[in-house]
Amino acid sequence: MYESYYGFSERPFQLSPDPRFFFATSHHQRALSYLQYGLDQGEGFIVITGPIGTGKTTIARNLLANIADENIVAAQLVTTKLSPDELLELVAAEFKIKTDSNNKADILQSIEQFLVQLNKQGKRALLLVDEAQNLPSETVEELRMLSNFQLDNKPLIQSFLLGQEELKDIISAPEMEQFRQRIIASAHLKPLNVEEVKNYINHRLKQANCNKDKLFPEEAFQLIFEKTLGVPRKINIFVDRLLLFGFLEELDTITNEAINEVASEMSVELTGSLDGSELANEQSAQPLVVNSTENVENIKNVLREVEEILETTIQQKVKMTRYIDKLLKQKNRQFAELQVKDNEN
Template identity: 75%
Template sequence: MYENYYGFTEKPFQLSPDPRFFFASDHHQRALSYLQYGLDQGEGFIVITGPIGTGKTTIARNLLSQLGDESIVAAQLVTTKLDPQELLALVVSEFNIQSKGDSKADLLQAIEQFLIQLNKQGKRALLIVDEAQNLPSETVEELRMLSNFQLENKPLIQSFLLGQEELKPIIQAPNMEQFRQRIIASAHLKPLSVAEVKEYIIHRIHQAGCEKDELFSENAFELIHEKTLGVPRKINIFVDRLLLFGFLEELDVINSETIMTVAEEMEIELTGSLNSSELTSQEPNQKTSQQVVVNSTENVEHIKEVLRDVEEILESSIKQKVKMARYVDKLLKHKSKLYAEEQIDK
């Protein structure tokens, strides 16, 4: 939508992880260094934790994109709540291993034969487990058991665990002592600072082919940090919306006024909401619902408040439709201009 207007060759703030847009903040670079160190060691577990949206998956994708070592055969799992046997079945599937059956014994035997065959070829397996906080402790323990596959005291498979903060108590549980002893390095990702938010945004717009460092006013970055708390995924959502708004309004610079306007719009929308407060339950309390008086002053005021909220939402929706209509009109004019130029060239 806004790419041509601002001179981008591609969308700079897409949500899907892309190694080309990897930004090495201090914490992210340290985590990546730990992963690379773990690869060099060829054994043990590396654990990377961090809040939602801080870039754990992007780090994994960046690591895989940099793997120039053909001796490493890598697979990445994005887990749900798997039991140990389901985990083994997923490992078999991701490594394209042929198994004689679906029993746990069959799966383990197939994995072991696959790892031994890799070893004979001078290769080893790397398993990256994303969203590892979803795994029950017994499934994490199954990963430790896989690390017991060895030949001549050398592990045949190595695992990296990437997960949200909920992964920490799982690993720190008393029954996980043997697993903890296999961890050779760990890192915890943090949100970006104000300075890093500025570097992050400029890095991504440059990576997308735009060299306009003045696209954002100087005070914009601190305000963007305030609205997104420095979380990369929230920054992507918010800045993408800022650029769309700037395109629709034909703005050359994204300033504080623009940021506040877009932030207010997003506070009452479902997509890309920046409001981190928890939603209160909409279910009526059984005790109080029996005592509601329809014509009570309190209830009337509540209804008025609800109607005001609905009015705000409808007004915002109308504004969005008007903006989208303007965008379509602008897009059609742009297409017509290109078509006319093509006809002149012919």
């Protein structure tokens, strides 16, 4: 939408993890170094944890994109609440291992035969498990059992676990002692600070070949940090929306006024959940009884809020109509220019 207006070769703040846009803060670089160290060691578990949206999946994609060793056969799982048997079935599927039945013993045997065959070819398997906090403890233990597959005292498969902070609680449980003893490194990602937010945004703009100087003034980065709390995913959502707003309003610079206006718009939408606050509390879930002056006043407040939301929605529809009108005008100009060139020829 706004790419041509700001001279981007592509959208710089897409949500999909893209190794080309990877920006390594000190925490991200440390986590990536641990992953690389784990690869070099060829054994044990690496565990990367962090809050939602801090870039765990991006790190995993970056690692997979930059693996130079052709002898590593990698697969990535994005887990749900899998039982141990379901985990094994998914591992077999991701490595394209043919199994003769759904029997656990048969699946384990097929996986072991696959790993031994890789070893004979001078290769080894790497399993990246994303959203690992969703795994029950018995399924995490199944991963440890997979690491028992060895040949000549060398492990045939290595696993990296990436997950939200709940993963630390799972691994810290008393019954997970054997698993903890096989963790050779771990790292915890944190949100970006103000300076990192600035460098993160400028890095992505540069990757998209931005041709606008000082698109974001210096004071804007502090405000963006305050609105997003330095969480990369929230930054992507918010700055993408800022650029769309800037295009619709024909802004050459994203001012603090624009940032505050967009943040205000998004606060009453589902988009991005910038503040992360609860939508409702227990009291708001109770039935409303109109039998007091206080309840009547509550109803008035609710109606005022509904009116504000409707007004915001109408404003957004007006902006979208303006955007469509602008696109049509651009297309008409392009068509007219083509006709002029055809007539000249």
